[in-house]
Amino acid sequence: MNKKIKIALFVPWIKSKGGVERTILRILENPLYECDVYTFFYNKKSTFEEFNKYNINVIGKLNSKGFIGKGLGLFLKLLSTKIKGLEEYDIFIVSTAGIAASITIRNKHKKTVALCHTPLRVAHNMYDYYKKELDDLYSRCYATIFLSINEDTGLTPLESLAYGKPVRSVNEGGPKEFIKNGKNGLLVDANERSISNALIRITNSKFYAKLVNGAKNSKRYDEKEFMKNFDEAIETILTR
The missing domain is CATH 3.40.50.2000 (Glycogen Phosphorylase B;)
Structure with a gap:
């Protein structure tokens, strides 16, 4: 039996039943992968209940209020966050529409991939x-x-x-x-x-x-x- 591919997947938040969340679930369900999800915000009540079966690691909280405050707070959190044990994974995937890629400044991995989630919001996965x-x-x-x-x-x-x-x-x-x-x-x-x-x-x-x-x-x-x-x-x- 082939060894499963170990994936660390970062997504800024899991809070709705949209295309991004649905796609992450498909990755988690794939028998080829052993995937751990890292996020700043996880709302069990407003997203898919299937997430409860998997390892969702909340690695910080975003406390800023307002559009500008949230954006600045997210950016600072991305710059300061360090994911422990990242080197133990085969690949590091960052689900991002842009700014979330900043987490790679402190989290280096030789196999880092950006999963652009802009089209995932809509392509057959409408909110x-x-x-x-x-x-x-x-x-x-x-x-x-x-x-x-x-x-x-x-x-x-x-x-x-x-x-x-x-x-x-x-x-x-x-x-x-x-x-x-x-x-x-x-x-x-x-x-x-x-x-x-x-x-x-x-x-x-x-x-x-x-x-x-x-x-x-x-x-x-x-x-x-x-x-x-x-x-x-x-x-x-x-x-x-």
Whole structure:
């Protein structure tokens, strides 16, 4: 029997029933891994009860109040926290949308990986407390328009594809990674003419049907597909 891979996984907080928490659960449930979770905040009542079966280590508290205070408090906590025994793990995973990566300043590991949780918030794992509203909005939606300049990922286009709706986006930043031009959406230049031409193109019923079919078949956002890619990434990192 192969030895399990020992993982230390840091996530700033576990407090809801969202995509981040659901994905962490899938990692914990995977028989390939022996995973310990480290966090600053764990609310058993508001998140999935399945977490109770696993080793969740609360390594500090965030006491600051207000948006700025919480952000500053989190940053200082990330800089000052030291996870004991980190060298005993095969790999150190930091679940982060940016600032949480600061915990690696004092916590060095030769196999450190950032698990960007921005797309995990939405890709087939909608937050329960607004899922009904999203279901209603996207059921009446024809397509989405995403015009943010140099966005790193973008929640809305991922939501749209998860609901099987094509996306019109500027050809910049993160959306270029998952919007396939003419297949599940349209990538356009950030100017009025390109955007208006895209609006006209998508009104063609045959072309629209093609985009909808492409959006519905964006399998890379499926939870099982994500975990398959995750396992392959872990194997690749450990063999380097």
